[in-house]
Amino acid sequence: MSDNKYLVAIEDIELDGSYDFEFEDKIKELEDCEIRAELEFKNMGEFISAQGHVDGKITLECDRCLNKFCHTLNFDIDETFAKKSLYEDYGQELELSNSQFITDLEGAEEIDVYDLLYQSVILALPNKKVCGINCNEGYFVSEDKYKPHDSRMDVFKNIQIDKN
Numbered sequence: 517m518s519d520n521k522y523l524v525a526i527e528d529i530e531l532d533g534s535y536d537f538e539f540e541d542k543i544k545e546l547e548d549c550e551i552r553a554e555l556e557f558k559n560m561g562e563f564i565s566a567q568g569h570v571d572g573k574i575t576l577e578c579d580r581c582l583n584k585f586c587h588t589l590n591f592d593i594d595e596t597f598a599k600k601s602l603y604e605d606y607g608q609e610l611e612l613s614n615s616q617f618i619t620d621l622e623g624a625e626e627i628d629v630y631d632l633l634y635q636s637v638i639l640a641l642p643n644k645k646v647c648g649i650n651c652n653e654g655y656f657v658s659e660d661k662y663k664p665h666d667s668r669m670d671v672f673k674n675i676q677i678d679k680n
């Protein structure tokens with residue numbers, strides 16, 4: 517799914533011990549997004565660490581009113597890759613602590629930055645996607661409940677919510 521220019525060769529990371537990578541592009545699997553990332557890959561024997569920062573924006577759909585809104589991305593990446601398949605018994609990912617995972621490269625010679633960023637953005641999205649503090653969920657069919665009409669609420673119908 518990714519472009520070749522977003523593959524980082526393990527060999528290049530091993531050569532100098534570290535390798536900087538800058539990413540500025542859209543990820544087409546994510547709706548209307550702009551992703552910027554600065555990553556540093558470090559060679560650590562059997563492992564490679566990837567640390568850095570991601571910012572940008574992405575379009576999400578509000579869980580309450582179903583309107584599209586712009587969500588700002590701003591988070592750190594801290595990933596560890598195992599060069600060889602060390603954890604066959606544990607499956608693809610072994611959890612070291614709360615948020616630290618080791619991703620098994622299964623002998624691959626490259627790290628796919630595009631895929632790393634895609635997975636990281638998905639994980640960084642909020643569990644509950646709400647367009648703003650003014651989102652008036654009472655007016656819409658939310659999940660499986662339809663709220664009966666309350667005429668006292670009509671005053672809110674004309675309020676425009678600033679989605680920016």
Ligand SMILES: [Zn+2]
Nearest residue numbers: 578581647651
């Ligand atoms: Zn909303």
